[in-house]
Amino acid sequence: MTSTGDPAVDVGAVDAALAETVRRTGAAIGALYLLAPDRQVLHLEVLCGAPAEFAAPWTRVPVAAPAPVADALRDDRLIWVGSQDEMARSYPRTAVALPYPLALAAAPVTGVLRWGSLLLMWPATRPPRMNRRERAHITSACRNLARLLEEAAESGTPVHRSEPRILPVVAGRPDATPAMAAADFAERLPGGSCSLDLEGRITYLSSGAAELLGRDAGQLLGTLPWQSLPWLDDPTYEHRYRAAVISREPVAFTACRPPDRWLDFQLYPDASGISVRIVPADAGSSPAPSRQSLNSASPARAGQLYQLVHLAAALTEVVGVQDVVDLIADQIMPAFGAQGLVLSAAEAGRLRITGHRGYPSHVVERLDGLPLDTSFTPAGQTLTTGIPSFFSDPEQMRRIYPEAPVISGKQAWAFLPLIISGRPVGCCVLSYDHPHAFKAEERAVLTSLAGLVAQALDRARLYDTKQQLAHGLQQSLLPHSLPAVDGLRVAARYLPATRGMDIGGDFYDLLRLGDAAAAAVIGDVQGHNVAAAALMGQVRTGVHAHATLGTSPDQVLSRTNRLLTDLDPGLFTSCLYAHLDFARGRLCVATAGHPPPLLRLPDRHTVPMDVSPGPLLGVDPDATYPVTEIPLTAGLMLALYTDGLVESPGVDLDDSVARLAHCLDRADGLDLDVVIDDLLEEVRPTRQNTDDIALLLLRVVTGPGR
Secondary structure, eight states: OOOOSSSHHHHHHHHHHHHHHHHHHHHHHHEEEOTTTTEEEEEEEEEEEGGGGGGGSSSSTTSSSSHHHHHHHTSSOOOEEOOHHHHHHHHHHHHHHHSOEEEEEEEEEEEEEEEEEEEEETTTTSSSSEEEEEEHHHHHHHHHHHHHHHHHHHHTOOOOOOOEEEEEESSTTOOOOOOOHHHHHHHSSSSSSEEEEETSSSEEOHHHHHHTSSHHHHHHSSSSSHHHHHHGHHHHHHHHHHHHHHHSSSSSEEEEEEEEEEHHHHHETTTOOOOOOOOEOOTTTTTOOOOOOOOOOOOOOOOHHHHHHHHHHHHHTTTTTTHHHHHHIIHHHTTTTEEEEEEEEEEETOOOOOOOEOOHHHHHHHHTTTTTTOOTTTTHHHHHHHHOOOEESSHHHHHHOOOHHHOOOOOOEEEEEEETTTTEEEEHHHHHHSOOOOOOOHHHHHHHHHHHHHHHHOOOHHHHHHHHHHHHHHHHHHHHSOOOOOTTEEEEEEEOSSSSSSEEEEEEEEEOOOSSSSEEEEESSSSSSSHHHHHHHHHHHHHHHHTTTTTOHHHHHHHHHHHHHHHHOOOEEEEEEEEEETTTTTTEEEEEEOOOOOEETTOOOEEOOOOBBOOOBBOOOTTTOOOOEEETTTTTTTEEEEEGHHHHHSOHHHHHHHHHHHHHHHHSSSHHHHHHHHHHHHHTTOOOOSSSSEEEEEEEEEEEET
């Protein structure tokens, strides 16, 4: 599409709308997340009111993640978290990496399309509940953002950028340089005064503060305190600064300026920065921890520690091996500035590559399957000894492994052994396109992270093995293909739940009953495990056996019901049986507690079929199942589905069925596989299913008698 607009205008309009929303809601921080092209990840597009470093763990949020912005988009609702306690209960992973008093709202940005989520954060001093007016304003702001995004897309100037844009929370404020009167006021106060911007840089320093800190103002202005004052280089102090920025509440701490001078720091934040009062601590009340040696290794930055905690929490939630690879590539690689990844698993004495990023295919083929004792790269030695290896430039690597730099083309490497209880699991290699000096703290964090990756990879491989077994069982129980029936077009789909064993009790079938009849079956066995799948196979076999004998729909269900009550599996089953008689032009339907099918009439109007349900199979051995009969005419389309397609937490079932019917109204109906894809995309756009789904479509193409 040819661009017809100015990108700066479109980006500016979106940024201005976000800043205005932050201002009008009284929020301290605002962020706009947009769906990536694959629609599986939310990318931080704009951040307002906080430095970019604070958002580092959350620049990419998988749509499937248990996070407020992801839940808001998936569930299409406003998420409100009124306190830190509520955050810990509802979103423990987020609470671990964001341990500050605050309130938070996340809302979907949705118009004609689903764009992403809006995130707003307030100090904990605001009321713990959101009133109706505030909710309405946030909803309106989301609609406005969606409209601006749609206009930008239509003009050929989408607002996506590779890095988040950072906006000040309040526009048009004067520069941080104080007027002379304010400077005189600060100089007259006892002790010292200084000012920090939201990035933590010192923007003003009184002479009293310079004296107490032991440095000239010229040496401190524009610097970060924990970098220019080594005795403040402790995560505890940076944590207090972060708490002030995020909570917008005053905080205080006491620090020792070597050799033995204790100072009290009081931080008073607002939207433009932080005012700091520094006074000598009362010797009688100051804490007396042991003095930290200035010769000890410098501690990790608080931001790095929070990054590690966040990544550790994320690793506990990955499911399969591909999830581990995606997490390392999407979060760990950017956190440490790496451009390449090779993740290998130890199998039968060799290193098999299970995932990679940033390498061409011919390099991956050369590295895949190397023996554990290989001298080609450090991977085998690293895994055998359990000792990580770091190479800051090609020359270091070339002295021991001369071929490795030539093959990979990289300029620096971190080889991290993945070991669990002395058992080698694999090797994780992070690589860089340019020489990279690995500081002591970075090596320590990477080494710690390797242990967490090892645990996650081991669990993921076990899960994938179970999943493959479950998938094989599921596929063996479902029909491999549907029979061709003259005068009928059919298509079907089965989708497992996205959590659990990837197996369930939903099933479908299509049976040819001679030359002029057919039967369609769909059912749902309670549960998502091997027992449910096994019972599903028994139900499908029972229905098939009775149907092929020419039994009527009510008797097919009655006899299958008696079979289940005799077996007494402890699980219940819903089932719908539809008999299509082309010779008589009749459709007969009987249901055992199953959702009624949707009928799309020849005029393309879709309605739920009015059927009289019988009880679930396996409950009452003497149950009866009424039969509903309607004309079978050319152009009629029948949609049979299980409840996983229409049931969602907090959504009315009738509304979901009506939405499905509306989607079927709009389908052209020529290619039923395309119709199914469109229905699933519309009804389940995030592909996150709490229940498995079976869907069977049938379209009659000839009339009675054919």
